[in-house]
Amino acid sequence: MDKLLRTRLVTVAVLAAVFGAGLLVGLAADRSLAAAPAADVPRREDEGRSDGPRKAMYEQVGPSAEQKIVIDSIVDEYRTAMRALHAEFQAAYDPRYRALLQETRGAIKGVLTPEQAHAYDSLIAERDSLAAARERRRDEQRSRDEEEQG
Secondary structure (H helix, E strand, C coil), X not given: CHHHHHHHHHHHHHHHHHHHHHHHHHHHHHHHCCCCXXXXXXXXXXXXXXXXXXXXXXXXXXXXXXXXXXXXHHHHHHXXXXXXXXXXXXXXXXXXXXXXXXXXXXXHHHHCCHHHHHHHHHHHHHHHHHHHHHHHHHHHHHHHHHHHHC
């Protein structure tokens, strides 16, 4: 029995040493792979331009007027189907997603001090506000795109 216990202790010690070494190597690699500030990264000529709405890929291949009419009708048909699918997906999964998100946030707050929980609530409110603003901008852009196309 003494030999078995010693073997287990040696095994645990070796595993802990390997885990610790891996952790240290990971931390060292993480620091050496730090991203450069965006201003220092060279950009391609065509990257990051915002000269208006992006061109659809099919427009970039130069379709004829007749092809463009057919392609536009295909895009409209699939856009309608995708919206219906998106609405179906949201109806089925959004309530479960939100419940899980609230449960996770509540569990995290249960670990925090009252001051930390208050700060956490503020950060959540800010994040949710930014997400809602992004969603509104996306909806507005979709409406503008639809008006331009039809």
